[in-house]
Amino acid sequence: MRPKTHFTALFEAQVIVMALSGMTVTAIAGLIHETDTRIWKLLGKAVDEARDAADYSDVVRVGIDDTARRRGQSYISIMANLDCQRAVAITQGRDKGALGRLCAELKEHGGDRTKVLEVTRDMALRHTRWGAAPRCPRPHRAWIASMWCSS
Structure with missing residues (x-):
């Protein structure tokens, strides 16, 4: 009712x-x-x-970016499912903890970051502790999935 x-x-x-x-x-x-x-x-x-x-248990390819309305304004960070082109998680800020908060929101809706095989990211490297993921052959992309959210 x-x-x-x-x-x-x-x-x-x-x-x-x-x-x-x-x-x-x-x-x-x-x-x-x-x-x-x-x-x-x-x-x-x-x-x-x-x-x-929302159920994000099938998310395997994500894109992550940050944006602001205007220069000098507060930022948000966004994680999108690249297969269906939909936002999966959104969090305030683009600080060091933003990736962790995005991962927590993914997990909250049944997603598992270890199942993510591909990550496309356009965030400044200073926002992550481990920097950019190296280019690697497809079989080794599981390494990226295990590292990209460890903050």
């Missing part, structure tokens, strides 16, 4: 479809004559439910 909510389940699904199609929250709110605050709350709830149900 659904908890008490302002919208019906079908209406919420339509709003989510509009957001996934690329519409901005402001555009959605204007189209359905609702406040953007309610739309953000609805989308936040949908994201939380999806994150709780």
Whole structure:
């Protein structure tokens, strides 16, 4: 049974479809004559439910990067599943502990860093203790999986 909510389940699904199609929250709110605050709350709830149900046990290829809105602003670090092009983990900062926090979030959703065979990373080397992973033949990539998150 659904908890008490302002919208019906079908209406919420339509709003989510509009957001996934690329519409901005402001555009959605204007189209359905609702406040953007309610739309953000609805989308936040949908994201939380999806994150709780996420299963990353099949993740074997990841990409890791950091980004900021503007120069001098706070950063976030992102881990993405390269096979399905979806974010797996996001954490505040790009400090030395960012990789560990990303790995912890992966593990929290059933992922196992030792099963990761390929890592593409565009983070500055100063953020990791062991530096860049060396180029190595495919059979030895398990070594990378065991090292890339050890911080």
